[in-house]
Amino acid sequence: MAASRSMCLIRNVQKLSMLHISQPHQNGRLFHISTNNSIRWRLSCEFCRRNRDMRFYSNGPKEPDGQGLKLSGQLTGDLLKTKVDIDNNEDKQDFKGQENSEHKEKKDEKKKNMFIALNLVFICGFGVVGVWWLGQPGKDQDGQPIEDEFSHLPKFEATLKRAWRNINLTKEAIAEPSDRKLLPDPLPEPYYQPPYTLVLEIKDVLVHPEWGFVTGWRYQKRPGVDYFLQQCGPPLFEVVVYTSMPAYTAFPIINSLDPNGYIMYRLFRDATEYKAEGRMGGIHVKDLSCLNRDLNKVIFVDFDSKAFQKHPRNSLGLKQWTGDRDDRTLVDLATFLRAIAVSGVDDVRKVLDYYKQYDDPLEAFKEKKRELAAEFEKPPEQPKISTKWSPGFFGRR
Incomplete structure (x- = not known):
């Protein structure tokens, strides 16, 4: 700050000296200023330090007399005194600023400690009241x-x-699940009870959640949902939605997906078993043993393998749907499930075990279907007596 206000001492002396030498002269002359004062050079700029002989032009007819040099010396002394006073004031201001900064830091630290202490007191008091109430x-x-x-x-x-x-x-x-018996008993005669139970997760299986700044949360309907529910609903399957979503979110979605009422029962997050995983969060496991149904006839469709870790043999894992509008998985899945139901399989877990050996069970089923169709198109041959099983949709029979 001092350098920007007073600039260079030598240059100020030069400027003020030129103002007091006022006799006009046509040809400018060079005059010499003594530079033996070491204090002056410490207060001068780098350019003046390198040029030890400081010269300036004057409009006077001759060299300045003793009075001019005396005046120049007085000006130099006044400038040096002013410079020292400015430096002292700046040092005092810097010291006061440093004191204020330290005082502010101590004050902020005191406020921080007070805030922590109040929080601890509040937490301890709340804990004592909570323990007493419980x-x-x-x-x-x-x-x-x-x-x-x-x-x-x-x-x-x-x-x-x-x-x-x-x-x-x-x-x-x-x-724990809200109840150990999540579904009512199967319907007795003369009412009709579908022979198989199809359990579905809706998130990223039937719908995909999307969030936008304007619209908020929206749920995109998967291609083929209507066809899938129509083909896999009663009388072949008892369709049950078993989702990890809360009821207040999933209920309106199911109402929109199923206006015809193919879905018979709805189970939400409170019906799942929660397991902590890591320090933050956890997983919702779906316990099929709480469904009150014969597990030989239960098929569970989900994309998350952790959700069906208790009953992996009853599960059919699909790839997570992320909004692809050209997806045809539900159409292929409906064909696969209808084939199981129409065939009257006694234990669906054996069929699922067979197709799980393939990377894509639905694609493997389609390939089997094409092979069998090609065999039926061949001309009939002489029947052969064989005691071995023949390949079919669900492995070897």
């Missing part, structure tokens, strides 16, 4: 405490143990 015994209709296994213990100990029990019960309620 540790209270239940009450009957008259408002009297109900005796339990902790009633005979000291009040403090009983409160802690009762709170711990209630916390574990809440955790189990979140992690």
